[in-house]
Amino acid sequence: MSSSRFDVYAIGNALVDAEYRVTDDFLSRHGIAKGQMTLVEEAPQQALIRDLDSEFGLEKRASGGSAANTIIAVAAFGGRSFYSCKVASDGLGDFYVHDLHAAGVSSNLKPERESGVTGTCVVMVTPDSERTMNTFLGITSDVASAELVPDSLKASQWLYIEGYLVSSDSARAAVKEARGIARANGVKIALTFSDPAMVRFFKPGLAEMLDDGVDLLFCNEEEACLWSDTLSVDAALEALKKIAREVVITRGAQGALVWDGEKRIDIAASPATPVDSNGAGDMFAGAYLFGLTRGWEPSRAGALASRAAAAVVSQFGPRLPLDAHAGLLRDFNRQN
Numbered sequence: 001m002s003s004s005r006f007d008v009y010a011i012g013n014a015l016v017d018a019e020y021r022v023t024d025d026f027l028s029r030h031g032i033a034k035g036q037m038t039l040v041e042e043a044p045q046q047a048l049i050r051d052l053d054s055e056f057g058l059e060k061r062a063s064g065g066s067a068a069n070t071i072i073a074v075a076a077f078g079g080r081s082f083y084s085c086k087v088a089s090d091g092l093g094d095f096y097v098h099d100l101h102a103a104g105v106s107s108n109l110k111p112e113r114e115s116g117v118t119g120t121c122v123v124m125v126t127p128d129s130e131r132t133m134n135t136f137l138g139i140t141s142d143v144a145s146a147e148l149v150p151d152s153l154k155a156s157q158w159l160y161i162e163g164y165l166v167s168s169d170s171a172r173a174a175v176k177e178a179r180g181i182a183r184a185n186g187v188k189i190a191l192t193f194s195d196p197a198m199v200r201f202f203k204p205g206l207a208e209m210l211d212d213g214v215d216l217l218f219c220n221e222e223e224a225c226l227w228s229d230t231l232s233v234d235a236a237l238e239a240l241k242k243i244a245r246e247v248v249i250t251r252g253a254q255g256a257l258v259w260d261g262e263k264r265i266d267i268a269a270s271p272a273t274p275v276d277s278n279g280a281g282d283m284f285a286g287a288y289l290f291g292l293t294r295g296w297e298p299s300r301a302g303a304l305a306s307r308a309a310a311a312v313v314s315q316f317g318p319r320l321p322l323d324a325h326a327g328l329l330r331d332f333n334r335q336n
Contacts, residue, residue: 022052088113131277
């Protein structure tokens with residue numbers, strides 16, 4: 001283990017997640033593209049929430065966003081994590097700050113914050129456990145270099161960059177600055193593509209955030225194939241090797257594929273009865289990074305990540321209860 005103050009420093013969109021169990025018919029009636037994240041304005045999202053509340057009722061609310069889920073997992077497993085993000089001085093912002101800090105994550109967030117509207121993500125889960133997201137970024141669309149805490153970043157092992165930031169000019173500028181700080185201080189850089197829609201619609205921006213490459217790239221099979229314009233995961237991996245020293249491609253029920261810089265490692269899927277796929281990739285990244293910061297080999301980190309992701313998929317909501325991580329880790333260490 002490193003003597004760094006933080007294991008992982010992340011930057012991402014801070015969103016309050018509101019989760020609903022819905023039907024495919026509901027998505028069709030509302031013209032919502034299933035299985036991906038769609039950016040929307042506040043008014044249509046509020047109208048959607050009214051319809052969801054009326055027809056299904058809210059299931060769960062939590063401080064979220066892709067990188068937040070990952071960084072909270074790192075902390076819950078016993079790591080030290082820091083999150084740079086932006087929420088407003090509204091009720092949802094207060095909820096977000098309390099929830100994040102209660103999870104043991106340090107952050108740039110202070111009691112005094114800018115006025116505005118905290119971002120929200122409506123997560124709709126269909127009976128096949130697929131998650132569809134409808135996101136109003138609110139004030140997090142203005143996340144910028146001002147949210148960075150250079151001293152904390154310099155004192156970290158890893159910088160973790162959320163791909164969803166690609167839609168914001170100021171966020172991409174913040175990523176560029178964070179990358180520069182990381183490179184100058186020997187901090188490794190990881191990036192996640194986050195969602196197929198980000199690769200499909202914002203590929204030039206992702207290339208800008210990747211810059212001269214990263215130490216570790218997380219993506220799922222669909223994102224990998226979209227990036228490389230191929231239908232083959234093997235061909236996609238060859239393309240991804242050009243932008244990342246190490247690559248993790250999650251493959252759902254087929255487990256995951258890891259390129260550790262020298263060889264390919266196939267990670268077996270852990271048994272799961274799918275309930276909700278939301279957060280599985282975020283958890284995989286969090287558990288994997290936790291393992292790496294403990295000096296584990298990629299195969300061992302991948303095995304923990306597979307088990308943790310299976311646990312998330314087997315329950316409703318994007319994260320495990322905080323107290324469940326210690327038991328999962330203890331069982332894993334006992335068996336491995």
